[in-house]
Amino acid sequence: MLRIPYDELVRTLVLALRNLGFxxxxxxxxxxxxxxxxxDGVYTHGVARFPRFAKLIENGxxxxxxxxxxxxxxGALERWDGNYGPGNLNAWHTMGRAIALAHQxxxxxxxxxxxxxxxxxxxxxxxxxxxxxxGICFTNxxxxxxxxxxxxxxxxxxxxxxxxxxxxxxxxxxxxxxSQFSYGALDGYAARGEQLPVPxxxxxxGNLTSDPKAILESHHPLPIGYWKGSAFAMMLDVVAATLSFxxxxxxxxxxxxxxxxxxxxxxxxxPAALGPVSTIGDEIIASLHTEPNAKVRYPGERxxxxxxxxxxxxxxxxxxxxxxTRKLAGLA
Amino acid sequence: MLRIPYDELVRTLVLALRNLGFxxxxxxxxxxxxxxxxxDGVYTHGVARFPRFAKLIENGxxxxxxxxxxxxxxGALERWDGNYGPGNLNAWHTMGRAIALAHQxxxxxxxxxxxxxxxxxxxxxxxxxxxxxxGICFTNxxxxxxxxxxxxxxxxxxxxxxxxxxxxxxxxxxxxxxSQFSYGALDGYAARGEQLPVPxxxxxxGNLTSDPKAILESHHPLPIGYWKGSAFAMMLDVVAATLSFxxxxxxxxxxxxxxxxxxxxxxxxxPAALGPVSTIGDEIIASLHTEPNAKVRYPGERxxxxxxxxxxxxxxxxxxxxxxTRKLAGLA
Numbered sequence: 001m002l003r004i005p006y007d008e009l010v011r012t013l014v015l016a017l018r019n020l021g022f023x024x025x026x027x028x029x030x031x032x033x034x035x036x037x038x039x040d041g042v043y044t045h046g047v048a049r050f051p052r053f054a055k056l057i058e059n060g061x062x063x064x065x066x067x068x069x070x071x072x073x074x075g076a077l078e079r080w081d082g083n084y085g086p087g088n089l090n091a092w093h094t095m096g097r098a099i100a101l102a103h104q105x106x107x108x109x110x111x112x113x114x115x116x117x118x119x120x121x122x123x124x125x126x127x128x129x130x131x132x133x134x135g136i137c138f139t140n141x142x143x144x145x146x147x148x149x150x151x152x153x154x155x156x157x158x159x160x161x162x163x164x165x166x167x168x169x170x171x172x173x174x175x176x177x178x179s180q181f182s183y184g185a186l187d188g189y190a191a192r193g194e195q196l197p198v199p200x201x202x203x204x205x206g207n208l209t210s211d212p213k214a215i216l217e218s219h220h221p222l223p224i225g226y227w228k229g230s231a232f233a234m235m236l237d238v239v240a241a242t243l244s245f246x247x248x249x250x251x252x253x254x255x256x257x258x259x260x261x262x263x264x265x266x267x268x269x270x271p272a273a274l275g276p277v278s279t280i281g282d283e284i285i286a287s288l289h290t291e292p293n294a295k296v297r298y299p300g301e302r303x304x305x306x307x308x309x310x311x312x313x314x315x316x317x318x319x320x321x322x323x324x325t326r327k328l329a330g331l332a
Numbered sequence: 333m334l335r336i337p338y339d340e341l342v343r344t345l346v347l348a349l350r351n352l353g354f355x356x357x358x359x360x361x362x363x364x365x366x367x368x369x370x371x372d373g374v375y376t377h378g379v380a381r382f383p384r385f386a387k388l389i390e391n392g393x394x395x396x397x398x399x400x401x402x403x404x405x406x407g408a409l410e411r412w413d414g415n416y417g418p419g420n421l422n423a424w425h426t427m428g429r430a431i432a433l434a435h436q437x438x439x440x441x442x443x444x445x446x447x448x449x450x451x452x453x454x455x456x457x458x459x460x461x462x463x464x465x466x467g468i469c470f471t472n473x474x475x476x477x478x479x480x481x482x483x484x485x486x487x488x489x490x491x492x493x494x495x496x497x498x499x500x501x502x503x504x505x506x507x508x509x510x511s512q513f514s515y516g517a518l519d520g521y522a523a524r525g526e527q528l529p530v531p532x533x534x535x536x537x538g539n540l541t542s543d544p545k546a547i548l549e550s551h552h553p554l555p556i557g558y559w560k561g562s563a564f565a566m567m568l569d570v571v572a573a574t575l576s577f578x579x580x581x582x583x584x585x586x587x588x589x590x591x592x593x594x595x596x597x598x599x600x601x602x603p604a605a606l607g608p609v610s611t612i613g614d615e616i617i618a619s620l621h622t623e624p625n626a627k628v629r630y631p632g633e634r635x636x637x638x639x640x641x642x643x644x645x646x647x648x649x650x651x652x653x654x655x656x657t658r659k660l661a662g663l664a
Contacts, residue, residue, distance in 0.1 A: 071606075071607075072606045072607050073438075073606075074437075074438040074602075074605035074606065075408065075436065075437035075438040075439070075605070076407065076408045076437045076438050076439050077437070077438025077439045077601065077602070077605055077606060079606045079607070104407065105406075105407035105408045105409070105437055106405075106406040106407040106408050106409025106441070107407070107408050107409045107439060107440075107441045108439075109438070109439045109601060111606075134571055134574070134575070147620055147626075147628045148628070149626055149627040149628045149629070150620070150623050150626035150627075150628040151623060151626065152622065152623050152626070154619050154620060154622065162564075162567045162571065164567065164570050164571060164574060172566075172567060172570055174560075174563045174564060174567050176557075176560050176563075180557055180558075180560075198558055224556050224557025224560050224561065225508075225512055225556025225557050225561060226512075226530055228506075228508050228512075228556050229556065229557060231506045231508075231631040232494075232506060232508075234504075234616065234620075234630060234631060235494045235496065235504060235506050235631060237616060238496050238504055238612070238613045238616055239466055239494065239496060241610070241612040241613075241616070242466070242496060242603055242609075242610045242612055242613060243466070243601065243603060243606065243610075245606070245607070245610050245612075248612050248615060248616050248619070249616075250615075250616065250619035269409065269441060269575065270406075270409070271574055271575060273406035273407070273409055274403075274404045274405075274406065274409060274411045274443075274575065274577070275403075275404050275411070275577070277574075278573070278574045278575075278577050280570070280573040280574055280577075280580050281570045281573075281574060283580060283582075284566065284569060284570055284573070284580050284581075284582065287486050287580070287582035288479055288482070288486060288566075290484065290486065291482050291483060291484050294479075294481055294482035294483065294484070295481040295482075296479045296480070296481045296482040297481070298566060299563040299566060299567060
């Protein structure tokens with residue numbers, strides 16, 4: 001694993017994005033989002049995804065020049081069309097609208113259809129938290145998980161994000177898919193030849209297993225909480241597709257290089273609109289640490305340290321990924 | 333199990349609630365909520381809970397005469413104080429406010445602090461769906477689940493509800509706690525001498541187990557998705573307590589007969605505010621049924637049939653519970 005200085009990483013991504021057809025301003029914004037994701041330790045959804053992102057642009061699934069357009073709105077609720085633009089730029093814009101509405105109405109809800117993979121889900125939660133807002137967002141995905149009782153992947157693992165701001169900037173953040181392990185995590189365990197710490201899916205014969213290779217082969221990961229996560233994933237799809245007038249999971253191509261036109265929902269809630277902001281979150285964190293030897297963390301707790309370490313030592317990037325990124329940038 | 337005609341059940345509950353200090357109108361509304369819960373097949377949170385509800389009133393934890401009062405509001409966001417009133421009446425009122433705000437602003441978010449157990453969570457999701465709204469709500473609870481990595485119950489299992497209306501009235505509905513099994517479900521398996529279908533918690537030595545008795549003894553149920561459900565439950569507590577200015581889980585008494593003053597959030601979103609309402613939900617249901625032999629259901633699918641059967645045959649009520657309820661009503 002290489003360690004690339006943050007600024008060099010961003011500069012290289014900007015050059016690559018310019019070559020892929022992005023305007024200078026949009027190339028800068030998109031490069032920041034990819035680099036920040038890796039800086040924050042979410043290695044599966046940052047620079048490691050950049051070559052695949054480039055392929056989605058090259059094959060026309062993602063349109064680098066397209067921006068979202070508003071379709072309809074009523075008070076604190078708006079619906080936008082993503083026009084198949086870059087998913088992270090679209091999502092950043094959409095959460096931005098939700099935050100603006102929350103300043104105006106106390107809460108804002110903005111949906112977007114026909115958008116693309118937003119890369120790191122947590123980005124948009126943190127975007128809200130940095131504005132002092134509680135952020136909630138979710139997306140549907142291509143079909144990659146079977147519903148409880150079935151064997152065919154017609155559900156998405158539909159990630160969900162909730163972020164709550166803390167005054168010191170060390171925000172609460174959950175960001176997870178409705179499958180017990182993401183495909184990226186399964187790939188990682190398989191590459192290291194390790195078994196999963198808990199059962200993570202079914203093998204081809206429908207038996208629950210902790211073998212990541214068997215799950216990658218069956219394409220049948222386990223939903224979190226068995227029947228509960230299956231129902232939860234389905235509901236997120238129903239809400240996202242209903243409110244965005246966009247595609248549902250079963251309408252999205254199951255080919256990762258053709259996954260396009262997903263539906264997303266962004267909510268921002270402004271605690272300051274109700275009075276002086278409560279610090280009960282800090283008390284909840286303190287309440288977790290009443291057991292002397294337990295390793296209990298709040299969600300998001302490790303982020304500031306990871307970010308600081310990577311900024312100091314350089315951003316970890318896989319050697320092959322870096323080579324590909326430099327080629328896309330015209331530097332190799 | 334007895335089968336009580338619906339009208340007789342409601343009449344009996346009204347008499348009991350009058351004896352407990354409810355005004356006629358509030359006794360009627362509260363009786364309806366208890367009876368509808370059992371009618372819909374959520375047996376653990378309907379009439380079966382009524383004697384415990386009566387005890388909470390008798391010991392002062394629940395104040396039968398108290399109504400919620402508004403503390404602050406800004407646009408589509410409001411904060412109310414539950415004044416320790418009956419949790420189901422408070423929750424019904426609060427979701428009602430969220431629905432009214434959603435008519436006005438497209439979305440409404442109403443929080444309530446110092447309220448009490450809302451009994452059946454799904455009630456308020458269905459309330460929104462019956463008004464054509466997407467309903468989302470959650471509550472914190474008394475401490476009853478350990479965080480991932482810990483052994484002490486400082487988290488609640490904090491139930492979450494999402495409901496999406498369908499034109500035919502057979503609404504989508506999820507309503508579940510963040511523990512793999514509720515304490516009510518564990519009690520049921522233990523009483524029948526059955527093992528859980530999947531591991532549901534830890535025994536006193538910290539080993540994962542499917543033995544309901546061992547989990548009831550350790551008070552250490554498993555969060556859905558292991559670390560994921562633990563983080564999710566914590567976030568729901570943080571959001572509910574932050575926005576309501578109410579108590580967090582660790583501040584609520586762990587004694588079920590003293591559980592009082594919880595915090596809740598109610599969201600209603602009005603799909604009709606964005607244009608003609610999408611029917612993508614029906615297409616999602618159809619997409620689930622592409623496997624000939626799979627038993628795949630959408631969340632909420634069984635409800636209409638259960639409701640119809642119970643209305644026809646009578647509402648199932650445990651003999652002891654019925655005896656106690658009739659005593660509270662002055663009929664036995």
